[in-house]
Amino acid sequence: MKRRASFEGSSLTEQNTRRMRLQANAMLNASPFDPTPLAKFILNLKQKPANIDQNDLMAVLEVIFTNLLKRESLEPQALQWDSLYTETWSLLLDRLGSSSQVETQMALKVCMSLIKGEATSPVVEGDWPIGKLKSILEILINGPERTIVLKEFGKYTKCLDVLNLAIKFALELAPTGDYQHDTIKAMNYLSLVNQLDLGKAVLSAQKYHVDTNKSHRSFNYEKARKKLNKIWRGIIASSNGIDEDLHRMVLVVLLERILPHMENPIGVTDFLMNSLHEYDGPIALLALQGIFVLMQKQNITYPDVYEKLYQMFHARVFSNKYKSRLFYLADIFLTSTHLPENLVAAFVKRFARLALKSPPKDAVIMIRFICNLLLRHTGLQKLIRGDPLAEQVTDPYNEKENDPVKTEALNSSLWELHFLQKNAIPEVANAATFINNPLPIMEFDLGPLLDVEDSRIFDDLLKSKAKQYMLSYENTKTLALTEDYIVTKYFDLV
């Protein structure tokens, strides 16, 4: 019943939308321009009546104004709708500051397309509407938390002109004072900075938001880079005593956007080292990645990196957002075939232990990873190719030892994989059977596995169309099974 009601409601708003579109078309086609319906639309936008879908309304306004702006550039007329345009703009900015995600996204879209329209018609202000972009960014930064909208804004920063201006405004709009006082604003700001991608893909694409305008087509990488460095200095200066989320965001911004374009990357080493040692979990992981980049590019040395990496693998890692990053890093760190065997063996043992407790997807990754490590370090194959005549022992591997070299892992054997074959999830059990057969010749490619969503296994299982649905042959009379009943043994349900 409820569904039917909502359906009828939607049909009403749909009708309204259709009517609005018709009116807009009629208005645009009428030879003497009559702005009265437009005024009505703007009134609607202001008053937000319930029976009109605001998103559709904004879309209609977008169509009207882009058309009008185009017409204006062709045949300059008396600006009958100038005031209406300014009013609409202010209303849209207002809407941009609202709390509804969908509406803000729509408003952003309309604003950006209006900016585009305005820039192409030189009549209104004659140039790129810089001020309007600035006001948009200002509202986005100062409003409530806007990560999703800012991600939407990321689409536009792929265009070099917008990117250039955004970098400029980001520098200007940087929040003053420490981030810990205004975390939401800081978060928004960092999200904005996170959208400023100076990567090669963006630069080489040479995309512009406004095509015709030549004046803003000159994008200077060096200038932008300098500004970006300045932004980073501002961020690092004000990020004292920030909480974990912000710290994580800072690290993400640093790693993703700033580090590749930094003038003096060594300078962030201290920041990364502090993050690595003081924090646990995702922050340490991100810091480790930063250090890895520095090791690669700047040739810094960090003696205990393997120990640190080893300690990062614990049972809590699987609830970590950045776990695939960790696996990726570990894969790179352990690529070298010149690593001592006892170190790699410790990693192998730890992965195996964790696979026993991890969700199926991670277990599969780790099993494949172990297989790769065994292939890289052929000496480790004694972990799965023991002497069949040897005596029975308890596992000599010491789980609690923090130094991977001292864990005695090399004297152990991979019983875990044997046990994993008894995992209830067939994917995991199948992956673990590799120890029963001769090892593969090629390493597994972990890349595709890392990108997989956690729920993927469930979806895959449902996708495969089964032919046979085997039923239990024991007919139960009640909830209880005929044998091995556990639920009814411990629950008084009936």
Added chain:
Amino acid sequence: MGAKNKKANSDAVYAKKTVKSTNPFDNATAQSAKRQNPFDVHVNKEKFKILGRICKHDRGMPGVARSKALQKRTQTLGQQFAVKHKTNKFKDNRIGRHLSGDQLTESVMNARYLAEKMSQVRTTQKAQKFNLNDDELLTHRGQTLEEIEQYRDERSDDEELDDEALDADFTSAAHFGGDENETSPQDRQAAIDEMIAEQKRRKNEIDKEKNEVYELTEKLDANYKLLLPLVAKATKDEQEAKPPADAYDKLLKEMIFEPRGSVTDKLINPAELAKQEAERLERLENERLRRMRADGEDDEAENAKPKHRSADALDDGYFVAGGEEDDDTLAYDMEGNLGTHLASKPETKEDSRDEAVEEDGEEEEESEDDSEVSEAENYSDLNESEAESETEQRTQKKPKKAKPQATTTLDASIPFTIKMPKTYEDFTELLSSHAALQQATIVERIIKCNDPKLDGVNREHVVKLYCFLLQYIKDLFEDASEQDIRGNFQLLSHLMPHLQSLTQLNPERMSCALLDVLKEKFGEYQKNPKTYPTLDTLIYFKLVSNVYSTSDFRHPVATPTYVFMEHILARARVRTRQDIAMGLFVVAVALEFGSKSKRFLPAVFNFLEGILYISIAKRDGDKLEVAPPFELNGPFSKLLAIAATPESKSLEQQNLQAADLVNHTLTLDFKVRALDTTLCLIREALQLVGEHTGACYLAGPFIPLLARLRLKPYPEHVQQHHREATQLVQQLAEQKMKPVALAERKPKALRMLEPRFETVYDDKRRPKMSKEKEERAKLLHKIKREKKGAIREIRRDTAFVQELKLKQQLQSDKERHEKVKRIYQEASMQQGELNELARSKKRKK
């Protein structure tokens, strides 16, 4: 000679074989034995010794060989030459001249006779060809048939008998001359006379008897001829006189020829029935075990391709939803018997009747209706009407059977036939006014009235019913309150067998429906993975556990459910009483899933560890590890910890309650209950995996947690369970394992290959030829050589014959010469005598 030689050789061979003497002198050649003369031997010199070549011609005895050949020729060619042009020899040209004794069968003899005849005809003139009175004499053992006829004894057997044995008196008298004392010489004449008289009398008697018999036979013959027409007439009349069959007779006949009863299975006694059932279960169990094994993808591929299934193995327990198979074949009868195809005719009839039922809703009408129809039915078509009535009986019985299960007073209000509700609202309306038990009965009756066997449309109906029930479960449990949760569970318990039987009706469609629901639930859950799904989701898990074969290595329904449960246990935060109870419920269902296959779900162990962890009242210094979704510290890390109070100590042992699944507030008794259940479940879970190598890794983490648990505030039964769990955990943690090694495989057998022949080059250039040509060339070469040998032999034969001829010539010349000489001699002698005579004449003169 050759044969003789052979015999001698074979004799020698046998002698050698049989007599294995130990005497060393046996092999020594005797002094007198023929020794090889060294001058007879000719040695062929060999220039090079060639390995592998067998040389037959290295030495030979030309003298011996020549004499042998000569001997052979004299015996063969010589003989032939000697009898050349001779006409005085016998030649047997008869058919089968080589045969003897038994081999000379009748057919051979006939053929021989015919051939003889033909040759005669051929030789004699044409005029005689058609002469029937040929005077040929047939012989048997050298005697003509006529001769044989003459000596044949024509007398009959009885006469012979009379004559054969002579009287004792006669013999004594005739042969031995009687007793001289008693009979005087004058008596002898009398005795003989008497004997003759006696003989005559006997002959007369016999004659008379014979005559009498003859007369009697004559008379009988005459009489018989008179009787004969009479007899014939009587039989014919009897046939005609048969009265026309009246109704009674007809009926009687029909009753006689009517089939006495259809062939059925013989009655099975309970013991056999139990045995059959046990066999069936064993077979299904074996099937299940096969599916349980993780033989990887091979096994799956096997499952995927259609296998041959014998007609016997078709149904009994598992219902395989094959794509093209009709539902009817898969279905179970409501009593649990295997349903078979009904004949198309009764089915359509039942359809119409069903409609009638739906319209009237009265059984009496239905039966009347049916009886009319069966009367109208063709009378002779007995079998079909019988089957009809049988099915009818069965359908009538079913609702009655269901009756005693439910309480009679309340069930009276429920109609026996219930139409399938059109919409879900109708369905809930139908159920809402009844108690749990009646609701189950209603569902049961709907299933029975909509059995897919009855009507094709019902197939859709049962699927719809199943979907309604799933929806009903959702409605029951989604927002269940503490008051009605127990009732809802009771209802579910009653509905469970029906859900199961519904799934059995059409496993494919029902499973798809259930999977769709699970998918939707998973989607809902994924939106907010940190919170527990609603209770109905867990009920679906339990449904899967009850209905499906969850022990399969890979199962289209069970495996996704497993994954879903894993997600819940690994993600959803544990904060309230409901969360804990739900988590433990999922753990229990997961353990049920794995109870047969002995497979483990890591999240189950994590969850149990977590529950233990939150039961421990920690101090700051504690170093205990716990994995998400449990929190390491904070208020939620001590959720189940209790302080020592007298009331906690005195709590009774109690299982988790249905209300725990909906209630949010944590109470003391719940805390104790949950911990108690957790301890028991730990034991269950570890027992499940205990037999595998590596179970110590799952048991190990429990040790510090169990050790840290302060038992003081808990009642005795909790402490007892704690002891049991600790014992098992420690036992498993000390497990010793052999290092992982590759299982020994059978050594791979070498592949047997065809031997490769290398061509040997003997440095003789031969044209390269194909295999056939080569073979042909070889054969031609052989022929050439044989021809050469044959020519040589023929030449020698001619030489031999020429020699013989020469000898003969010489001999005849010699004879002639001698004859001439003799003639000359005689002539000269005659001349001499003449001369002598002449001279003597002269002298006389």
